[in-house]
Amino acid sequence: MFVENETNEKSEARSNTNAVPEPYSIFDKRQKALIVFIAATAATFSGFASNIYFPSLATISEDLGVSVELVNLTITSYLIFQGLAPSIWGPLSDAKGRRITYFCTFLVFLGACVGLALTPNYATLIVLRSVQSSGSASTIAVGSAVIGDITTREERGGYMGIFQAGLLAPAAVGPVIGGALANALGWRAVFWFLAIYCGAFLVVLIISLPETLRTIVGNGSASPSNPIARYPLTLYQRTTKIKFSPQAQPVQAAKKATIDIAGPIRILFSKQAAPVVIFAAIYYAVWQMSITAVSVLFSERYGLSETQIGLTFIANGAGSVIGTLITGRILDADYRRVKVKHEAEASQSGSETETEQSSQPEHDDVNFPLETARLRLLPLLALLQCVSIVTFGWTIQYHVHIAVPIVTTFITGWMVVSIVSVITTYLIDVFPQHKAASSATVNLARCLLAAGGTSIVTPIIGSVGVGWTFTIAVAAQLVALVGLAIQWRFGGKWRVEAEEAKVGAAQSKE
Structure with missing residues (x-):
């Protein structure tokens, strides 16, 4: 998508040593903070739609006259479409723009919430939960892409941490709100709340979010031709753009891409991504199993009400938010440390001059040890999650004081969202x-x-039993560590091979 533009910019920079390098993004810290805040808030809808629902599972079961197992299938259907929908919305976002994709997904979400608030039976509930998921889930993929549009690798980890914190905040407050609404007004009030929240935020998003897709606006300096890609606060945007030298010309947008719905599937099955994605998926699945079981287990074994169950989710949510913020900062520090070491080694070997290094786009250097910079924390995070999950299972099995399993949910939340955040950042760097x-x-x-x-x-x-269920789950997590080891060992080699293949294909077309 960007090969021609990047090659031209690189050759121009080398031919003219007096040229002023154009910034990766024209947005300053204030503007980036606004964009990240909007993207993080948009991402809360995925978490709210999922977590706000958990304390009401038993009540919905009684009200609609179905078993708890059938109500749990609405969680399953939600997760299925949460996985499938971004495979459509994500490529649309990469081709047509972030703003139009956000607008479409929130319209779908809004309609589903109104329908769910009025649902008369279980069949309607499970269908509309799937539609709701299709609208909300894509805010994660699109939001991650927005962060990637405006940040360099060196700062991306910290901004992704902030974004993930917004995404995961509902894990702390969503069940509390859901439990309180269900107790006071009934479970349908949960969906009315989401509908009102969505409508209000959609107005804010349309007014405040600039288009960031680099094939449309470059580094932000190009003006989008599509009216939908424009936004009302252009005057404010101009006051917050980085001031750059008149010698530097605005970066023009690259040739627009086509919608590639199969793109996520190809990435998933590519050797550059498959081992580490499967590793993350297994750890995330075990986490979802534990928080899905919490509602019923805490109700049956500890006698908690809906509101009390909602309060127990605060620990999980707090661990998620705190963990991703801290992990994001560590990612940035690791990247800077590895970058300094890599540049020093390159300088000593004489493989590149300082001018050439400084003029290269951030992703040109395929020999950069990206796996070392990004994946170093994962073994520790994974092992700590294993310990917390097995402790969660056996403490509930033997009816240990409820404080202990609640503390384990804090640790699990911290570890798993950090794992997902690290791997998402890594894949954005790789692709x-x-x-x-x-x-x-x-x-x-x-x-x-x-x-x-x-x-x-x-x-x-x-x-x-609870104990053996989560012991089996932890055994699967330990096996998944093999995928991480494979990525660490061969990831760099595979990235080099993929880049060489891409260059060879480009040359053969010429």
Whole structure:
């Protein structure tokens, strides 16, 4: 998508040593903060639509006259479409723009919420939950792509941490709001709340979010021709743009891409992504199994009400938010440390001059040890999650004081969202031309596995008990570490091979 533009910019920079380098993004810190805030708020809808629902499972079961297992299938259907929908919306976002994709997804979500608030039976409930998921889930992929549009690798980890914190905040407050609304006004009030929240935010998004897709606006300096890509606060945007030298010409948008719906599937099955994506998906699925089981287990074994169950989710949500913020900062620090070391080694070897290094786009250097810079934390995060999950299962099995399993949900939330955040950031670095599609790939794998896990967790608990259920889950997590090891060992080599193949294909066309 960007090959021609990047090659031209690179050759121009080398031929004219006096040329002023154009910034990767023209937005300053204030403007980036606004964009990240909007993207993070948009992402809250996915978490709210999922987590706000958990305390009401037993009540919905009684009201609609179906079993808890059938109500749990609405979680399964939600997760299935949460995985599938971004595979459509993500490529649309990469081709047509972030703003129009956001607008379409929120219209779908709004309509589904109104329908759910009025749903008369279980069949309507499960269908509209799937539609609702199709609208809300894509905010994660599109939001991740927006962050990738406006940030360099060096700062991306921190901004992704902030974005993930917004995405995961509903894990803390969503169940509390849901439990309170269900107790006071009934479970349908949960969906009226989401409909009102969506309508109000959609107005804010249309007014405040600029188009960031680099094939449309370049680094932000190109003016979009499509009226939908424009937004009302252009005057404010101009006051917050980075001031650059008159010698530097605005970066023009690259040739527009076509919608590639198969893109996320190809990324998922590529050797550059498959091992680490499967690793993340298994850890995410086990987490979803644990929080799905919490509502019923805490109700049956500890006698908690809907409101009390909602309060227990605060620990999980707090761990998720705190963990991703801290992990984002560590990612940035790791990247800077590895970058300094890599540049020093390159300088000593004489493979590149300082001028050539400084003029290269951030993703040109395929020899950069990206796996070292991004994946170093994952083994520790994975092992800590394993410990917390197995502790969660056996403490509930033996009816240990409820404070202990609640603390384990804090640890699990911290670890798993950090794992997903790290891998999402890594894939955006590996596939810079397909940011939304690479994020959709993570969604696809983790949500489909989670859908399977949540559909079987209750029957397994009924057969072998809570302790053994989550012991088996941890065994699967330990096996998944093999995927991480493969990525660490061969990821750099595979990236080099993919770049060489791309260059060879481009030369053969010429």
